[in-house]
Amino acid sequence: MxxxxxxxxxxxxxxxxxxxxxxxxxxxxxxxxxxxxxxxxxxxxxxxxxxxxxxxxxxxxxxxxxxxxxxxxxxxxxxxxxxxxxxxxxxxxxxxxxxxxxxxxxxxxxxxxxxxxxxxxxxxxxxxxxxxxxxxxxxxxxxxxxxAEKADTGPQAQQNFELDKPLREARDEFEKAYFEYHLAKENGSMTRVAEKTGLERTHLYRKLKQLGVDLTRGKRNGV
Missing domain, CATH: 3.40.50.2300 (Response regulator)
Known part of the structure; x- marks a missing residue:
């Protein structure tokens, strides 16, 4: 120890x-x-x-x-x-x-x-x-x-981001990749993603739409 x-x-x-x-x-x-x-x-x-x-x-x-x-x-x-x-x-x-x-x-x-x-x-x-x-x-x-969480081996467990960008743009890229990763990991289940990320479902849905996240992507990857 x-x-x-x-x-x-x-x-x-x-x-x-x-x-x-x-x-x-x-x-x-x-x-x-x-x-x-x-x-x-x-x-x-x-x-x-x-x-x-x-x-x-x-x-x-x-x-x-x-x-x-x-x-x-x-x-x-x-x-x-x-x-x-x-x-x-x-x-x-x-x-x-x-x-x-x-x-x-x-x-x-x-x-x-x-x-x-x-x-x-x-x-x-x-x-x-x-x-x-x-x-x-x-x-x-x-x-x-x-x-990323390094122990994860699921879809998009690691991402590379360019840090030489305005903060808002870099943050949006990070958040989009973050939610896409969890959607794929949870097979597109909004309920499980909401629980995982700590967001209320309605807020989560609005956030995903704002970021342009493909809500069907997780289900396709999980098939």
Whole structure:
């Protein structure tokens, strides 16, 4: 089992993550701000860090950048936020974050991200790479993590997006690919897609029409 550092200024979230990860057999260290996170990183040498983006003293992206520029980013870092924009998430992955979890974090997504992070950390320890190769691998991984769940092997489990575009255009492309993926995965079932994405059916239908999503595509792929 692993040593995991959870950094979040919200007490309830820290305690919830501690309970979940502790039940999985991990050793969990908690920090409520960047200062505590710096000390815990030096003291505990965590195998993985779950890092909140919005914190009162130093935000998570700034702390991540600090670790990266000082050579302290030797462990996988998974960013968390309930209010971050796509730009913020992309910035974090460019700096070196492995993945991004949107709050409220579901149990399934949390455990999957932790498993992937620890696997990546073990790979780095087992097969050391030149720094240039590490940077390239992290950048490539970051792009795919932002648009897909890596364990999925179903239709359109991975997508490539051009980030050198206006935010609205890039966001629409991402959302269209996201909904097309889930429609195909759920064989076109609007009910299951609504449950999966957390949207009310009427809102979901309007969103799909607005994005120009082919509502019959999922059913054709599922046949």
């Amino acid at each position: 692993a040593n995991i550092l959870v950094v979040d200024d919200e007490h309830g979230i820290r305690e919830l993550l501690w309970e979940i990860l502790n039940d999985e057999g991990h050793t969990v260290e908690l920090a409520e701000n960047a200062a505590q996170a710096r000390a815990a990183r030096l003291r505990e040498r965590p195998d993985l860090v779950l890092l909140d983006i919005w914190m009162p003293d130093t935000d998570g992206v700034t702390l991540l950048k600090e670790w990266s520029t000082t050579g302290a980013l030797t462990m996988p870092v998974i960013m968390m936020s309930g209010h971050a924009t796509i730009d913020t998430a992309v910035e974090a992955t460019k700096i070196g974050a492995l993945a991004f979890l949107e709050k409220p974090v579901t149990l399934q997504k949390l455990l999957k991200a932790v498993e992937q992070g620890l696997s990546r950390g073990n790979l780095r320890k087992t097969v050391p790479l030149p720094m240039a190769s590490v940077a390239t691998a992290v950048a490539q991984e970051a792009t795919s993590v932002m648009v």
